Amino acid sequence: MNGTSLGQSPPDQNSLGQNPIDQNPLGQNPLDQNPLGQNPLGQNPLGQNPLDQNPLGQSSPNQNSLGQNPLEQSSIGKRFFKNLQKREDIQSEKIENTEYEYAICSNSIETIMSKAISKYYIQKSFTEKTRNEAKEMVENIKEAMINRIQKIEWLDDETREYTIQKVSKMKEIIGYSDDIMDPKKLYQLYENIEINNYFDFLITKSVSEFGLALKYIDRNEWTKLYPHSVGAYYDFYANTINIPAGILQNPFYSIDEQDYINYGLGGIVIGHELTHAFDNTGRFYDAEGNYNNWWTDNDDKEFNEYSQCFIDEYNAITYESNNKKVNIDGEKTLGENLADNGGMFRAYEAWQLSLLKNPERAAKRNKKLPGFENYTIDQLFYIAYGQSHCSSSQKYNPYDSHAPGIGRVNGVVVNSKHFAETFNCPTTSAMNPENKCIIW
Structure with missing residues (x-):
């Protein structure tokens, strides 16, 4: 009902037979309304695999003294990166097809910044x-x-x-x-999001999707x-x-x-x-x-x-x-x-x-x-x-x-x-x- 993961086809319809993104009452692409004023895809042009832009083999602050990423070397880490690579290969292939481009990008933004998008909708149409x-x-x-x-x-x-x-x-x-209409709470919600790199943005999206399982029920x-x-x-x-x-x-x-x-x-x-x-x-x-x-x-x-x-x-x-x-x-x-x-x-x-x-x-x-x-x-x-x-x-x-x-x-x-x-x-x-x- 909430759309699909990035490795799947465009978001499925909801229980009422409509895709909330396709029904955007503002008639605008949520990407254009990004409250942070930045392109969520950052410097990663569409049609390129984010992994190709930042090979995992390169040195990074997360690597140890031997130039190896401890997470990547573990069995869990290897499976994670292998699955993420496969997911991104599929994703990159679909992004090259403009038919999927809008759905994929808007789905990513909607998952991470749903409250910001909703705030604009509520102000205009509710x-x-x-x-x-x-x-x-x-x-x-x-x-x-x-x-x-x-x-x-x-x-x-x-x-x-x-x-x-x-x-x-x-x-x-x-x-x-009610917290959606509180500017301070809304800013605090997104202040730590890094959206200059699409790969980092994907990680944030994954954490957002699965992190709810670690929270207490909030009515x-x-x-x-x-x-x-x-x-x-x-x-x-x-x-x-x-x-x-x-x-x-x-x-x-x-x-x-x-x-x-x-x-x-x-x-x-x-x-x-x-x-x-x-x-x-x-x-x-x-x-x-x-x-x-x-x-x-x-x-x-x-x-x-x-x-x-x-x-x-x-x-x-x-x-x-x-x-x-x-x-x-x-x-x-x-x-x-x-x-x-x-x-x-x-x-x-x-x-x-x-x-x-x-x-x-x-x-x-x-x-x-x-x-x-x-x-x-x-x-x-x-x-x-x-x-x-x-x-x-x-x-x-x-x-x-x-x-x-x-x-x-x-x-x-x-x-x-x-x-x-x-x-x-x-x-x-x-x-x-x-x-x-x-x-x-």
């Missing part, structure tokens, strides 16, 4: 009003989740109480972490996405929902848009991430982010039985791939399917809560759109949701943990009685089956 409205949406979704938990009949009181506690203790980071730190990324995630280990500023923009969210559209798009994204806290993986982590099975034996059994309903449902859904009909793997996509289902239900319920809490705002922000007067606002909520996964499945990656678009839309709404009532779907029709799967 407002405090958007952040506050998104926080309000998160609170409504959390409230809707607690209401749902209280109504689940098969949960034992012990499990129910702890599930509610986990939602209550869940922390949300909306838009960005205020972004670990999987950047604030300017178009994506969102739930962190099992910190019990946090992370909603970057990059996704709080059209088409997922806009302070100028109607609330039923914002909840049908951005609200479902937030609800999806919250539900991951209680999917087939997240349910084994407690409110503090520790691996801890807090489910009673009875509830554990019930959860697995209800999960099987989803597995069977999605196994029966087919999609077109390479002009062939293929069945979705319901077991492999279970976690994301549970999140999709829970996310849609919570987003709708949260929207209804917002209508009750602020009738004056509701009247202003829930008007019908021109040309859609024949639809109810409830129908438009579902239509907005469907548009978020409008895509072709011909190039769907069968190893993706998410189901293809048809599963993420039809596979969800068929489990909603309200959807069937809203669109007058006949009983036992394809969009209103008698057997509906639901956990959250």
Whole structure:
């Protein structure tokens, strides 16, 4: 989701099918916006192997009195330099192809200087009003989740109480972490970075990528996405929902848009991430982010039985791939399917809560759109949701943990009685089956 290492092809798409770098809302190359005012590639022209510019055999301050680098002479050091050389050979070959040049360079800068890049994006394309409205949406979704938990009949009181506690203790980071906007902290973050030599820059990048594994969990730190990324995630280990500023923009969210559209798009994204806290993986982590099975034996059994309903449902859904009909793997996509289902239900319920809490705002922000007067606002909520996964499945990656678009839309709404009532779907029709799967 965060892009690839330098020895791989250009950054993969994120979970929403977009590359945050390609979606740069500033329309500028992050290299041009380098806050240090220097070219991160320094004196190393593109198309040259950094290792060729500074052969490891030359004398350097790191060499001992015999002219040998102790790290290079060790078995670990030899493997490190051999792998780095191989990595750089591939990298240099790709840099010569201008098709990869931008992606490789921007990926390197994004990894090292993500907060600096995000600061410029936030200043230009994100407002405090958007952040506050998104926080309000998160609170409504959390409230809707607690209401749902209280109504689940098969949960034992012990499990129910702890599930509610986990939602209550869940922390949300909306838009960005506050330290990004502190010039002093931002300068201190980058003051020791050497970017005059690309090889040194690579070392810094590697340390940055793997150094997180040596740190304690910081609930205020972004670990999987950047604030300017178009994506969102739930962190099992910190019990946090992370909603970057990059996704709080059209088409997922806009302070100028109607609330039923914002909840049908951005609200479902937030609800999806919250539900991951209680999917087939997240349910084994407690409110503090520790691996801890807090489910009673009875509830554990019930959860697995209800999960099987989803597995069977999605196994029966087919999609077109390479002009062939293929069945979705319901077991492999279970976690994301549970999140999709829970996310849609919570987003709708949260929207209804917002209508009750602020009738004056509701009247202003829930008007019908021109040309859609024949639809109810409830129908438009579902239509907005469907548009978020409008895509072709011909190039769907069968190893993706998410189901293809048809599963993420039809596979969800068929489990909603309200959807069937809203669109007058006949009983036992394809969009209103008698057997509906639901956990959250």
